[in-house]
Amino acid sequence: MTDNTVLNNSKAVRKSKVKKRSQLKSIWFRYKKNKLAMLGLVLLIILTLVSICAPLLANYNEDAIRQDMKNRLQFPNKDHIFGTDQYGRDLFARIIFGARVSLSISLITIAVSLSIGIIIGSVAGFYGGKIDDVLMRIMDVFLAIPQMLMAISIVAALGPGTGNLIAAMSISNVPRFARIVRSSILTIKDQEFVEAAKACGTRDGRIIAKHIVPNAIGPIIVQATLNIAETIISISGLSFLGLGIKAPTPEWGSMLSEGKEQMRYYPYLVIIPGMAIVFAVMALNLMGDGLRDALDPRLKN
Amino acid sequence: MLKYILKRIVMMVPVIIGISFLIFAIMNLTPGDPARLMLGESASNEDVEALREEMGLNDNFFVRYFNYLKGAVQGDFGVSYRSKVPVFNELFSRFPSTLKLAFGATVIMVVIGIPVGVISAVKQYSIIDNISLFSAFLLTSMPAFWLGLMLILIFALHLGWFPATGVDGFINFVLPCITLAAAMLASLIRMTRSSMLEVIRQDYIRTAKAKGAGERRLIMKHSLRNALLPVITIIGMNFASMLGGTMIIESVFAMPGLGTMTITAVRMKDTPLVIASVVFVAIAISLMNLLVDILYTYIDPRLRTQYSKR
Amino acid sequence: MADKLLEIKDLNVIYETDESTVYAVNGLNLSINEGETLGLVGETGAGKTTTALSIMKLLPEKIGLIKKGEIILDDINVTNATEHDMRLLRGDTVSMIFQDPMTSLNPTLTVGEQIAEVLELHKKDMNKEQVQKRVEEILELVGLPAERKSEYPHQFSGGMKQRVVIAIALACEPKLLLADEPTTALDVTIQAQVLEMMKELKDKLNTAMLLITHDLGVVAETCDRVAIMYAGEIIELGTVEDIFNGNKHHPYTDGLFGSLPDLTKKTRRLSPIEGLMPDPTDLPSGCPFHTRCNKCMDICKTEKPKITVDNSHMIKCHLFK
Numbered sequence: 024m025t026d027n028t029v030l031n032n033s034k035a036v037r038k039s040k041v042k043k044r045s046q047l048k049s050i051w052f053r054y055k056k057n058k059l060a061m062l063g064l065v066l067l068i069i070l071t072l073v074s075i076c077a078p079l080l081a082n083y084n085e086d087a088i089r090q091d092m093k094n095r096l097q098f099p100n101k102d103h104i105f106g107t108d109q110y111g112r113d114l115f116a117r118i119i120f121g122a123r124v125s126l127s128i129s130l131i132t133i134a135v136s137l138s139i140g141i142i143i144g145s146v147a148g149f150y151g152g153k154i155d156d157v158l159m160r161i162m163d164v165f166l167a168i169p170q171m172l173m174a175i176s177i178v179a180a181l182g183p184g185t186g187n188l189i190a191a192m193s194i195s196n197v198p199r200f201a202r203i204v205r206s207s208i209l210t211i212k213d214q215e216f217v218e219a220a221k222a223c224g225t226r227d228g229r230i231i232a233k234h235i236v237p238n239a240i241g242p243i244i245v246q247a248t249l250n251i252a253e254t255i256i257s258i259s260g261l262s263f264l265g266l267g268i269k270a271p272t273p274e275w276g277s278m279l280s281e282g283k284e285q286m287r288y289y290p291y292l293v294i295i296p297g298m299a300i301v302f303a304v305m306a307l308n309l310m311g312d313g314l315r316d317a318l319d320p321r322l323k324n
Numbered sequence: 325m326l327k328y329i330l331k332r333i334v335m336m337v338p339v340i341i342g343i344s345f346l347i348f349a350i351m352n353l354t355p356g357d358p359a360r361l362m363l364g365e366s367a368s369n370e371d372v373e374a375l376r377e378e379m380g381l382n383d384n385f386f387v388r389y390f391n392y393l394k395g396a397v398q399g400d401f402g403v404s405y406r407s408k409v410p411v412f413n414e415l416f417s418r419f420p421s422t423l424k425l426a427f428g429a430t431v432i433m434v435v436i437g438i439p440v441g442v443i444s445a446v447k448q449y450s451i452i453d454n455i456s457l458f459s460a461f462l463l464t465s466m467p468a469f470w471l472g473l474m475l476i477l478i479f480a481l482h483l484g485w486f487p488a489t490g491v492d493g494f495i496n497f498v499l500p501c502i503t504l505a506a507a508m509l510a511s512l513i514r515m516t517r518s519s520m521l522e523v524i525r526q527d528y529i530r531t532a533k534a535k536g537a538g539e540r541r542l543i544m545k546h547s548l549r550n551a552l553l554p555v556i557t558i559i560g561m562n563f564a565s566m567l568g569g570t571m572i573i574e575s576v577f578a579m580p581g582l583g584t585m586t587i588t589a590v591r592m593k594d595t596p597l598v599i600a601s602v603v604f605v606a607i608a609i610s611l612m613n614l615l616v617d618i619l620y621t622y623i624d625p626r627l628r629t630q631y632s633k634r
Numbered sequence: 635m636a637d638k639l640l641e642i643k644d645l646n647v648i649y650e651t652d653e654s655t656v657y658a659v660n661g662l663n664l665s666i667n668e669g670e671t672l673g674l675v676g677e678t679g680a681g682k683t684t685t686a687l688s689i690m691k692l693l694p695e696k697i698g699l700i701k702k703g704e705i706i707l708d709d710i711n712v713t714n715a716t717e718h719d720m721r722l723l724r725g726d727t728v729s730m731i732f733q734d735p736m737t738s739l740n741p742t743l744t745v746g747e748q749i750a751e752v753l754e755l756h757k758k759d760m761n762k763e764q765v766q767k768r769v770e771e772i773l774e775l776v777g778l779p780a781e782r783k784s785e786y787p788h789q790f791s792g793g794m795k796q797r798v799v800i801a802i803a804l805a806c807e808p809k810l811l812l813a814d815e816p817t818t819a820l821d822v823t824i825q826a827q828v829l830e831m832m833k834e835l836k837d838k839l840n841t842a843m844l845l846i847t848h849d850l851g852v853v854a855e856t857c858d859r860v861a862i863m864y865a866g867e868i869i870e871l872g873t874v875e876d877i878f879n880g881n882k883h884h885p886y887t888d889g890l891f892g893s894l895p896d897l898t899k900k901t902r903r904l905s906p907i908e909g910l911m912p913d914p915t916d917l918p919s920g921c922p923f924h925t926r927c928n929k930c931m932d933i934c935k936t937e938k939p940k941i942t943v944d945n946s947h948m949i950k951c952h953l954f955k
Contacts, residue, residue, distance in 0.1 A: 056652065059458065164342035167606040169568030172586065176598065179590040180353045256467045260572050263469050264587065276467075283473060287481050297470035305465035312461075527737035533692055534732075535752040535802065536725035545751075549742045625786040626741055 053317040060313020066306035074122040086116035087273050096289055105295050108278070109285055114292070117273035118299050124274050125303060128189060129254040133247050136193040140200025141243075145231045147201065148208030159205070162198040170195045174257060178266045188267050192254055203246050207239030241318040248311035252304045259300055275300050325621075329614065336610045340603055344396070347602050348389050351595040357381075358405050358593045379405075392596075402596030404589075411600040414585070419604075421491045422574070422581035426566035428501035433509050434559060441516025441555075446543060448521065457517075460510035472503040472576035489578035500577045504570065508562040515558045519551040526550075553624060560616035564609035638706075639810055639842050640666040640689065645703035647684050647693065647866075654915045658684040660866035660922075661703070666810065671836065671843045673853035673874075675890070676863035679911050682846045683733075685863075686812040688712075689844075690730055691720045708809055726756040729803035730812040734819045735796035739787040745798045746783030749773070752805045768805065776801045777831060793824035797831070804835055811836065811843045817852070829856060850894060854878055859946075862887050865912055865922035872947035882944070884951045885927045921952065929953060 054060055073080070081087065091111030099106040105114035147158040165173070177191035211217060212235070220230050259276025261267035268274040270281075275296045282292030359375040360367070376382050380391060395402060401411040444453045479499060480488035490496045523529065524547055532546045571583035578584075582601060589597040621627040647659040659681040666672050674682050687693050689705055691712055705712040708727050712720070729752075732738045740748060749769045753760060760768065770780035776797040787795060796816060803811060816832065817825040833856050836843055845857060853860055853874070860877045862870040862884065870877070870884040877887065889907035909926040912918050918925055924934040933952050942954040 059461065160338065160342070163339050164346055167339055167343055167609060168346070168602055169565060169605060169609075171571055172568055172602060172605070175571065175587060175590055176347065176350050176602075179593075180350045252465070259467055260469060263467075264572065264575060276469075279470060279473065286473065286477055290477055293470070293473050293477070297467070297474065300467050300470060301462070301465050304467075305461055308461055308465050527732060527734060528740040530692060531732060531738045531799070531802070532740065532751070534690060534724055534730045536721045536723070536755050537751065538721055541755075545743075546740055550740070624742065625744075626788045 050317045054313050057313045057316060059309050060317070063306050063309025063311075063313060066302060067310055070122060070126070070303055070306055073119050074126050077119045077123055080119055081113065081116035083116070083120055086113040087120045088112065088271050096285065098289070099291060106289075106291050108281065108292060114278075114295055117278060118275070118295065121273040121275045121278065121296070121299065122303065124268060124272060125255050125258060125300075128185065128258055128268075129192075129251045132189050132192040132196065132254050132258075133251050135189065136196035136250075137200050137243070137247055139193070140197045141204050141236065143197065144201035144204025145208055145235065148205035149212065149227065149231055149235070155205075158201070162201050165195070165198040166202075168195075171257065171260065174261060175264070175266060178261060183266055183269055185268060188258065188261065191261075192257060196250055196254070199250070200243070200246065203242055204239055207242055208235050211235055211238045245311050245315045245318065248307055248314060252307035252311065255300065255304050255307070325618075329618070332614050332617075336607070339610070340606060341393070343606050344393070344599050344603055345389065347599045348392065348595065349385075351593065351598055352385055358595065361593055362405055392599075401600045404597045405594045406589075406592050406597075411596045414597060415582070415600055415604055418580060418582045418585045421579055422567060422570050422583060424491075424497055425500055425504060425570055425573070425579070425581060426563060428497050429504035429508065429566055430559065430563045432501055432505035433512055433562065436505075437509050437512030438516050438555065441513045442520055442543065442548065442551075444513065445517045445520030445524065445551075446539070453517075456513060460513045463506050464510040466506065468503055468507050469572045469576050471506055472500070472573055475499045475503060476576070491579050491581070496577075496579075500573055500579060503576070504566055504573050507569075508566065511562065512555070512558055516551065516555050519554045520547060523547045523551040549623060553620060556619055556623070557616055560612050560619075564612035567608050568605035637668050638665050639668045639670075639708060640664075640844075641706045642685070642689075643704050643706075645685070645688060645705065646701040647681070647688055648699050648701050649684075649694070649697050650699060651697060656914045657917055658698075658866055658914060659688065660917070662863075662866065662868055664861060664868060664871075666842050666844060668809065669840045669842055670859065671845060671857045673857035673860040674844060674846045674863055675848060675850065675853055675860060677848060677911055679914065680863045681866040681914075682863055683814050684866075686730060686814050686844060686846060689810075689812060690724055690728060691715070691717075692724075692730075722756075725752045725803075725808070726806045727808055728810040728812065729806070729808045731796075731799055731803050731814060731816045733815045735792055735799050736819065738799050739795060741787055744784050744786055745773075745790070748787075749783070749798070749802050749805055752802055756806050772801045772805050773798075775804075775835065793820050793828060796820060796828055800828070800832060800835070804839065804841070807839050808841060811841050812846070813843060814846045815848070816845075818847075818849075825852075832856075850890065862890070865914065865917060867922065867950065868948075869923065869950045870948065876947040880947060882947070882949065882954060884923075884949050885929050885953070886923050889926075 077083075089112070091107070093111060094103075094107050095109055095111040097103055097107040097111075099114075103113050103115065105118060107113055108117070143158055143162070147155040168176075173195040174191045177194060178187055181187035181190060208231075217230060217234055220234055225233075258267055259274065259279070262274045262276030263280045265277075265280065268277060270277060278296040279293055282289070282296065286293050357372070357376070359372045359379060359381060363372055363375060380388060383391070392402065403410055404414050407414060440456050444456045447453050476488045476499065479485045486499050487496055488499070524542075529542060529546055532542055537546070567582070569583075570581055571587055573579075574581045574583040575587065582605070586598065586601045588594075589601065642662060642664040645659050645662040645664075646657075649656040649658055662681070662685060664672070664685070674685065676682050684693070684698070687698070688700055689707060689712065693699070700713055703713070707723070710719070710723065710727075712723075715723070739745065743751075746766075746769050749772060750765050753765045753768055757765070757768075769783055773780050773783055778794060778797055778801070782790075787798070790798065796819075800816070813832065817828055820828060829852060832843075835841075845853070847853060857874055859871070859873050861868045862877070864886050870887050872880065877883075883891075886907070889905075892905040893907060907926055908928075912922055912925060918935075920936045921927070921934045921939050924930045927934065931952060937952070939950050939952045942949050942951070
């Protein structure tokens with residue numbers, strides 16, 4: 024490579040970087056002004072820190088799992104700030120380890136369903152015609168079944184357990200992502216820069232990866248954020264019905280289900296895990312919504 | 325118009341067949357044996373085998389699915405493995421309470437959601453707007469089962485105003501309906517708000533202002549009708565998804581509805597019942613969407629002429 | 635001289651958004667007499683529409699703001715009138731025709747309902763039959779068959795929609811009509827028809843009109859006086875005679891005429907004005923036109939030009955003193 028081309032390249036790179044950065048900057052600028060969205064971000068950071076640092080705050084086996092019948096059903100006090108459950112386990116420890124469980128499972132679920140959804144959606148959108156028809160009809164079938172019902176049936180078929188739960192949740196999320204990806208692709212596909220790339224003989228896979236996905240990323244991120252929130256609710260819902268995470272693993276939904284029996288005299292057993300769910304879900308909802316506004320300024324004003 | 329409706333109904337058929345196949349396949353993957361579950365652990369292997377033969381469980385998967393489909397086309401959706409009652413009867417004995425639940429929740433949702441959304445849009449960025457937006461966020465973020473438990477805790481256990489369970493009277497439906505409405509309310513408020521905001525920005529609203537129309541007239545006569553179009557979709561979709569989304573709420577409030585029936589059926593591998601209830605819900609959802617589209621044409625004159633031309 | 639119907643004194647309007655402040659109108663002075671037609675000419679973004687919206691007090695809420703100056707319309711001070719008073723004025727004393735007829739009508743109401751509305755709002759003494767009669771009358775007046783009143787806007791073509799918009803504006807026989815580029819969105823053949831009709835109706839009803847346009851041909855045909863607007867100021871004002879046949883002009887006006895094709899002269903090329911309108915968030919010092927002016931002097935860059943008046947003709951430029 025001669026010096027000249029290096030120079031030209033670096034110039035081009037710099038230019039595109041500047042443009043990208045300024046775009047990100049303006050998105051961040053718009054996001055920052057949205058107080059609710061910032062609240063969501065702060066809540067999410069707290070939640071993430073707590074779940075990462077959970078082992079520093081409590082001992083998993085000692086506090087969250089081991090039963091201690093002598094100390095059962097203690098109202099919140101200075102030794103157990105959230106109190107203890109009917110087996111004498113520290114509720115605070117179970118809540119923070121529960122955050123780990125909920126967050127990690129929903130992240131994996133979204134990652135799995137997003138990857139499959141992107142593949143199906145982009146193939147359908149990009150190639151159109153028969154492939155599109157067939158794929159989308161199949162997605163319609165999945166979408167026509169209420170999500171919770173779908174997940175319950177799959178869990179019932181596969182049996183409870185973390186892996187099966189992830190599979191069930193992923194399957195029921197795939198169609199939505201596939202749809203979003205497909206519709207973004209349909210709007211982008213005929214634009215000139217894609218035709219230009221085609222005219223240059225670029226391979227289809229490369230066009231999808233380099234041109235189409237980056238342009239469709241906005242709505243995908245928004246949907247993914249909101250879906251994580253929904254997945255957290257669904258997972259705890261399934262666990263609440265006894266179809267999700269198995270005891271004694273601390274999970275917010277199963278904690279609620281256990282606490283429900285003692286609810287009348289020990290209301291904190293249901294109030295606290297519920298608040299934890301609301302906290303996490305709200306953080307993600309606020310963020311997803313803020314991102315949507317920031318990415319699409321037309322919606323504001 | 326009629327042609328259009330027929331076309332839509334015909335288009336539902338492949339989706340419904342797909343759903344039944346999907347559920348059939350999922351249920352078939354299940355490790356448990358329905359015959360064994362029906363007869364209990366104490367039954368002899370011969371009896372179980374005889375029942376399997378009788379139920380046609382020993383046939384090839386596709387043969388069984390085909391037989392099921394053949395029956396369904398003739399109106400025979402099979403017999404519940406567990407209760408031996410025809411699936412159809414089982415379904416319709418459970419449906420009324422779920423329908424009441426969904427209907428009550430929709431009424432609550434509309435009565436609160438639309439006015440709040442409109443006010444929120446008209447007074448954009450005001451305190452009212454901020455409060456209603458924040459409550460909407462809070463409501464979407466609340467799992468229905470938790471809200472249900474909280475309502476039971478406060479209004480049933482402590483205040484004793486409403487019963488915590490059952491479906492005997494109107495009063496039993498109050499708490500479940502509120503719980504179900506809460507989850508859907510947020511989306512309606514937000515949709516109404518953004519739709520109103522969109523309409524308020526339109527040129528024809530400015531024209532109306534230039535005529536000297538006051539705020540009340542601008543909202544009631546000029547904005548609401550136009551803004552309601554997308555809102556009706558949300559109401560229809562929410563109503564439909566309520567029909568299929570009552571499982572958790574019904575089990576929190578111990579109501580014998582479609583949802584609790586489905587959960588039990590899934591657990592008991594009662595395949596005919598599961599398929600029937602899922603298909604039933606899917607049909608209800610599709611019909612609801614169709615109804616919404618028809619309703620559209622009555623609100624939007626542009627569509628009315630379009631359809632009458634067909 | 636006839637009575638002044640509208641007088642605008644030293645009007646300053648800004649648009650304030652989170653990111654920036656747009657100085658849309660800067661010290662504008664203007665008056666219209668009863669029954670007179672004033673053409674307001676200028677490039678896109680010169681502040682023409684803002685001026686009209688200020689008269690109606692329909693500037694975008696919370697963003698648009700009248701910073702300074704006053705507007706007197708029919709002896710009423712609009713600038714400090716309440717919203718309630720303005721409502722009584724709008725549609726009755728002053729009406730406005732907007733640029734785009736395609737979006738100016740409510741798609742879910744029939745055109746009859748939309749015309750009737752303005753009568754219901756202002757002619758409270760009319761009963762239902764009288765209102766309907768008047769609706770039919772006014773539809774015929776703008777050249778549409780009366781029986782089409784029960785149709786919806788989407789059943790009309792663009793030109794017909796603009797006729798409906800005009801019918802709404804004229805239903806109460808206002809004293810002043812603000813027409814914001816009423817023909818720009820229409821086909822050329824229809825433009826002439828609509829314009830001709832507006833002219834006729836205006837004379838018939840003795841309505842004064844502020845005609846906003848960037849089409850000098852339209853101005854020559856319909857207006858009594860012309861105001862040339864640049865960057866939120868009137869830089870030249872005079873009778874049609876002064877502007878089209880006079881020999882003293884603001885360089886910008888010269889530029890405007892220079893960019894028109896003239897069939898009587900043999901020139902090989904049009905001579906457009908170089909450059910763009912200054913950024914309204916960051917206006918230049920001195921004369922706002924100095925950045926593009928080919929006769930720019932040193933003084934233009936620092937000092938605002940004063941007004942030079944010659945009978946009916948007024949120019950705001952350092953060249954004439």
